[in-house]
Amino acid sequence: MLVLYREFSISYFKFSSLFVLVLHLALPSVVQAEARHCIGLFQSQANHAGLFDVREMEVKGYALRRPGFPLKKQNVLLNIEKYIQDFDQLTRGSSGRMIRQTLFAQDGSRVEVYRIHRARAKKRVLISAGVHGDEALGSVVALDLAKQILRETSRAYNSIEFIFIPLVNKEALRLGYRYLREEGDYNRAFHRDGPAPPRVKSIVKELEDIKIDLHLDLHQSMSSSHFFVIRMDRDDSGLSEFGVRSMEESDRMVLSDYKPFRIKPTPYKEIEPGVMSSSNPGTFKSFTSNRGAISITVEAPGLFPVKQAREIYLQLVQTLVDAI
């Protein structure tokens, strides 16, 4: 019995070693196949050029104000390495106008911060994105905006200093998850004190003493087919209303038409079509608002073709920045 057991152990050992060897040999080809698949997808969407992949999912049961609009959830999966490469390349080509700063979080992860300095800056604008890892379109639009700002030299941008934190929850973005279970929702963790994920803590520490005039936190509402912004309840600047009114009426969300909000009581108050307000504690916007900024969460629809959403999103963000 003992002998048999030993023989079994040895053959099991041999088998498992063989298995590991086979796996080892097979894995690179699996990875390569996956990479080829991704390249194929990227190439089929010329505008995206490898920066992201779009995952499309059929959804059912949402009331829409847009008859015949495709009921497909368009989820963006970001290619993080390519994204950082693109932002770095933009930085290098900016003749010193943009610089990269890296924050080192306590868990060893790096938080990329890009700053566009102005000699005569009168205002400071913070653009953050990727607080939720399944809402990567915001990060894409943050990069689009940085490109646009560096391209244009004559506009009001000259008097604005920009801070970009485009990959707030980088690991969740890499996986396409809203957040990592062990860390929880970043957008309830922006408290000055108390427990928070290390990346949030490093951002809080960095921004604590910086005066910010406008903060746009770029999100995506995956179950929505229309754009909306969420301002603070007490914000009477009119900026959100101004920005949203620049959009086509048909692109603005009406909360009463929005089935998920009809089913579940919502902490959001509808100010007018496309403008909500809330004062949820622990959000990134409430953190910067408590330090004097006009802080707005911008939500692009997830039930919307990505290419179109990206263009409208960029226009909305630009309008908000121009108006500050």
Ligand SMILES: [Zn+2]
């Ligand atoms: Zn979000």
